[in-house]
Amino acid sequence: MKILFVRPNPTGLIARVGRRHNRAWPPLDFLNCAALARKLNAKVDILDLQADNISSDKLIKKVFDATIIIVTTSALDRWQCPSIDIEKYIRFIRKLPQEKTILMGAHGTIDPKNMLQKTRVKAVIRGEPEGTIEDLVKNIPIDQIKGLSYLIKEKLQNNSDQIAVDIKSLPLPAYDLIDLKNYRYELLGHGTALIETSRGCNFCCTFCFKEMYGNGIRDKTFNQIDEEIGHVIKSGASSIYFFDLEFTFQRQKVLHVCKIMSRHLSIKWCCQTRTDLVDKILLQTMAKSGCRLIHYGIESGSKRILSLIKKPIDFKTTRNAIKLTHAVGIKTACFFLFGFPSETYAEMKKTLVFAKSLNPTYASFHIVTPYPKTDLYKSIVERNSSIRYYGNTVKPAILERFTSRAFLSYYIRPRYWLYQALRIEPQLWIQQIKLLLGFVK
Numbered sequence: 001m002k003i004l005f006v007r008p009n010p011t012g013l014i015a016r017v018g019r020r021h022n023r024a025w026p027p028l029d030f031l032n033c034a035a036l037a038r039k040l041n042a043k044v045d046i047l048d049l050q051a052d053n054i055s056s057d058k059l060i061k062k063v064f065d066a067t068i069i070i071v072t073t074s075a076l077d078r079w080q081c082p083s084i085d086i087e088k089y090i091r092f093i094r095k096l097p098q099e100k101t102i103l104m105g106a107h108g109t110i111d112p113k114n115m116l117q118k119t120r121v122k123a124v125i126r127g128e129p130e131g132t133i134e135d136l137v138k139n140i141p142i143d144q145i146k147g148l149s150y151l152i153k154e155k156l157q158n159n160s161d162q163i164a165v166d167i168k169s170l171p172l173p174a175y176d177l178i179d180l181k182n183y184r185y186e187l188l189g190h191g192t193a194l195i196e197t198s199r200g201c202n203f204c205c206t207f208c209f210k211e212m213y214g215n216g217i218r219d220k221t222f223n224q225i226d227e228e229i230g231h232v233i234k235s236g237a238s239s240i241y242f243f244d245l246e247f248t249f250q251r252q253k254v255l256h257v258c259k260i261m262s263r264h265l266s267i268k269w270c271c272q273t274r275t276d277l278v279d280k281i282l283l284q285t286m287a288k289s290g291c292r293l294i295h296y297g298i299e300s301g302s303k304r305i306l307s308l309i310k311k312p313i314d315f316k317t318t319r320n321a322i323k324l325t326h327a328v329g330i331k332t333a334c335f336f337l338f339g340f341p342s343e344t345y346a347e348m349k350k351t352l353v354f355a356k357s358l359n360p361t362y363a364s365f366h367i368v369t370p371y372p373k374t375d376l377y378k379s380i381v382e383r384n385s386s387i388r389y390y391g392n393t394v395k396p397a398i399l400e401r402f403t404s405r406a407f408l409s410y411y412i413r414p415r416y417w418l419y420q421a422l423r424i425e426p427q428l429w430i431q432q433i434k435l436l437l438g439f440v441k
Contacts, residue, residue: 001042001137004066005030007075008092009049024051026183028194028243029076029104031173033133039171040137046174051182068136069096070129071121073105077194079212080245082106084369093119102136104129109211110372112149113156123150127212130170131162164214167199168221172228175235187293187333187362188268191238197225197253201245203274205299206309206375207337207368217249222256229260233267240269247271248278255282258289268292275321276313280328287328293361294325295333301354302347305340309376315354322358331361337368338406339399341380348394352406359419365406367399 007027027048034044045062047054063069073089074082083089086107093103101121108115108124116124125132125147132147142150147162175193184190200217201210220228232240240261248254248271261269272295286294298318299311306312325332336355338348355363370377394402410416 001139002065002067003034003037003042003044003133003137004062004069005034005044005046006063006069006071006096007046007048007050008071008073008089023077023185024048024183025075025077025185025192025241025243026175026178026180026194027072027075027077028173028196029072029079029129030070031175031177032130032170033070034174034177035171036130036134037137038174040134042137044174044177046177048178048182051178063096067100069101070125070133071096071101071103073103073107073115074212075105076196077243079106080209081369082209082371090118093121096121098122104132106209106212108149112158113151116149116151116156117154123148126158127162128165128214130165164218165199167196167218168224170220170224172231175232180232180236180238185239185241185270187331188239188241188270191236193232193235193237193240194243195225195228195232195240196220196243197247197257198244198250202249203246203311204375205311206379207340207370209371209374211373213245219250219253222253225253225257226260229257229264233264238267240267242269242271244271246273246277248273248282251282255285258285258291261289261291265290270294272296274313275318278321278325280324283324283328283330287330291330293331293333295335296321296360298334298355298358299337300340300343300347301336301351302343305343305347305351308342309340319358322360326361333362333364334358334360335364335366336406337366338403339367339394341376343394345394345398345402348399348402352409355406355410356413359415361420363410365403365410367403 005027007030027046030046034046037044045066047059047062071093073086082105093101098120099122102123102125103115103119103121104125109126112124112126123142126149127147132145135145142148143157143159146160148159150157180191180193183192185192198217198219200213200215201208202217229240242257261267267290269290270293271291275296275298299309300306303315322332322334334355336351338351355365368376370380
């Protein structure tokens, strides 16, 4: 059996407003699935059109030779915030041989019937793909494969849900199937690999889309993490993004990762977490082991909004976390959202003022996306509000304009550029200036 994994090249946005763009990260879910398929003696190939420039002839040949084509609308790096504009995905998928193409990703998980009708693929994988991919390789009859949806005479058939993946049982991701030179994170440099030490999140922020992750947190073993770090370094990684939703939730795991990364100080790494899950000792340890950047979701500068979205982290905790992070030499990328239901213009201004007072290395401002199956979406539907407007006190045009101007207002400050001049490594200046100019644009 020959399996071809394909990630289309999305020129669209994650969100139509707020201008959240896709970035080319290694397709970690494909790498997991490919490793599992190879254990079952399948021949596997990955075409990541988001990172690779391949000819039409090469694409046609690989598609023709494949027994099964697995195409995604949202690789693992976009499980939490999948693209909204997917029309180009759909047009691409419709060009593939329908009788052997199977779709995976957030969009088919949310609405399998709609995606089946639009793409005309053979079937859709709902949720985590690993277990379903294994069943497909084993040639189990389609009506017995858990996690699969398909149409029979235009009537949707949903097989029973796939059981949650035991990530402790996952083999090393098949990094040999991609070229890490094609992947980079502007804030770390070239050769960026993704490592997932845990899957899921125990928090309940109303806006967060977690349908792809299931409930709770599942952890890999320390031995697994050790092997995976060594594996990606041998595969050519120059930097590592630990892609857990809340990396510092398990303190002992973080300290263990720091111990391992201290043996590879030429490798820079980053992670994402909450400001109430770090402290001075932990941050110092992370910095000494090569951590150069932490992503923090701050969301709002309004206590009322933070309470409303079930993320009531107090401002003192957040200020202290950002201050400590900078003090130990780690950069920060902080994310702020505008447009929550009932949020006022004054509260949006508070958020921008709060962002400037924190003065993170990078600040990113976006309009919140009400993803289906989130508590935010459910509250909007119950209110019978338009998803485009969703009962906000601020008109959409003003919301979009405010979000765009927030970038400009943040990045033209003399205080910000002085901060950057003192902290950015010389070798990253060109890359990071381009990134900042993109923010302002």
